[in-house]
Amino acid sequence: MLGKLLLASAWVAVAYPEFCKPDAENAFKVRISIKRALGDNAYTWDANEEYLFKAMVAFAMRRYFSQETTQISNVLLCNVTDRVSFWFVVTDSSTNATIPRSDVEAAIRKNKNRINSAFLLNDDALQFLEISSTLAPPVEGSVPTWLIVFGVVLCIITVGIAYLIISGIHQRKRHNKAPEEIEGLEDKCEATVTMENGIPCDSLDLKAGRINGVYAAADDERFTSL
């Protein structure tokens, strides 16, 4: 009985390190710089801090899955160094396997602020080496800033192009209209018979014609009288 228990505990002790080792499948490396971040107020990384870390990761997994399936014992730490770096994996009791990388990554990302707060550290001092913190929750849900800037610039460019096109069309119309109108006027002036809007041209021509005629008649009379 005792032998069996020892064997079982030995199996557990052997089986778990298989899941957690550097560069193992679904394992993540964490680097923590407490001294650099907190200076004189720095605390030492010990077993209690490790326990808190496991609890925070379990908390993140529970929130992510919306289930209470992850226990603190499911979070395994290994290869802890003095300058505080270590690896961790999250196991799934129901499958005896590690939880897929993408799920752990998403859960950590969504809860990075809470994890940072628990250790009084920021993203620089508490690094999940393969999980970028650029997609942290604050950005989530709101429209990204670059999209707003992009939209505004696009609007300005569109309005500018529209203005250029419309003003170009207007200018060309004015350019084309001007010669037509002049030609039209000239046509009217030449056509002496048409009266519509051609009064200046017609009357001038008519007057000239009459004056010429009168002069001609007067000259004729003078000639006849002489």
Ligand SMILES: *[C@@H]1O[C@H](CO)[C@@H](O)[C@H](O)[C@H]1NC(C)=O
């Ligand atoms: C991690 O720890 C294991 C067991 O203590 C050891 O065999 C292994 O060499 C360590 N790996 C690294 C990269 O430190």
Ligand SMILES: *[C@@H]1O[C@H](CO)[C@@H](O)[C@H](O)[C@H]1NC(C)=O
């Ligand atoms: C997980 O391992 C335990 C202990 O060996 C075993 O009793 C259990 O059936 C396993 N579960 C699965 C889903 O493989």
